[in-house]
Amino acid sequence: MNLFSLSNRRPRLKRAFLAVLAAGGLVLGTALPAQATYYSGGFGTGxxxxxxxxxxxxxxxxxxxxxxxxxxxxxxxxxxxxxxxxxxxxxxxxxxxxxxxxxxxxxxxxxxxxxxxxxxxxxxxxxxxxxxxxxxxxxxxxxxxxxxxxxxxxxxxxxxxxxxxxxxxxxxxxxxxxxxx
Ligand SMILES: [Zn+2]
Structure with missing residues (x-):
């Protein structure tokens, strides 16, 4: 899932804000983890x-x-x-x-x-x-x-x-x- 796949033409702050909104919606809708604390630079394995x-x-x-x-x-x-x-x-x-x-x-x-x-x-x-x-x-x-x-x-x-x-x-x-x- 890529929360940052919205148009690149959007201002950076607005895109981040929309991502937060999207994450909140996902939490409510599907009980997925809160994406606000997800860091994309993880290593890929435990x-x-x-x-x-x-x-x-x-x-x-x-x-x-x-x-x-x-x-x-x-x-x-x-x-x-x-x-x-x-x-x-x-x-x-x-x-x-x-x-x-x-x-x-x-x-x-x-x-x-x-x-x-x-x-x-x-x-x-x-x-x-x-x-x-x-x-x-x-x-x-x-x-x-x-x-x-x-x-x-x-x-x-x-x-x-x-x-x-x-x-x-x-x-x-x-x-x-x-x-x-
Ligand atoms: Zn740190």
Whole structure:
């Protein structure tokens, strides 16, 4: 289903507005998932083969926990550190983001910003896990800022990245992922 198949001559904002209206209509009419939280840059499968990264004693277990927490969900999520072209990396960066997901034609890359995490997080360990679990969420078609409370989705920008509960996909995220995969 392509909600953006309306005429390209329409102004961008109007087209987006119509898409929202169309999504609302579909929810009412057929009980399909709310398309407002769908991110089109997902990877295509729950199986994510990533590089076998190796970092320090803060990053390594925190990153591994993000992998484990997704794999423990009742979804098709199956993240394996066995290579395969997809990259998960951490490094210093002057940008304002904590983490960044980039989709390429046949692969994806996730970067964690150690500079931002160090300067903005009170609990680095929880924050690293919260950021990485969020970025994997994009690979599973979850968009930023779903219309739920700040602690109700790992995809909320205003969630508390230092809290324990935000290290794992929430019920909302699990349901959305199962809608998309
Ligand atoms: Zn995001």
């Amino acid at each position: 199986l994510l083969n990533i590089n076998n990264y190796s970092y320090n004693t803060t990053y390594q277990p925190a990153m591994n926990l993000a992998v484990a927490n997704w794999n423990a969900t009742p979804t098709p999520a199956d993240i394996q550190k066995i290579g395969g072209g997809n990259v998960v990396a951490a490094g210093a960066n002057s940008a304002s983001w904590y983490g960044y997901y980039t989709r390429y034609s046949t692969s994806f890359r996730i970067d964690l910003n150690a500079t931002k995490i160090s300067s903005s997080c009170s609990n680095a360990s929880n924050c690293i896990t919260a950021v990485l679990v969020h970025e994997f969420g994009h690979a599973f078609y979850n968009a930023d800022q779903p219309p739920v409370c700040s602690s109700c989705s790992i995809m909320r920008e205003d969630r508390d990245r230092n809290s324990t509960i935000m290290r794992s996909p929430r019920t909302y995220d699990i349901n959305e992922t199962n809608n998309y995969l």
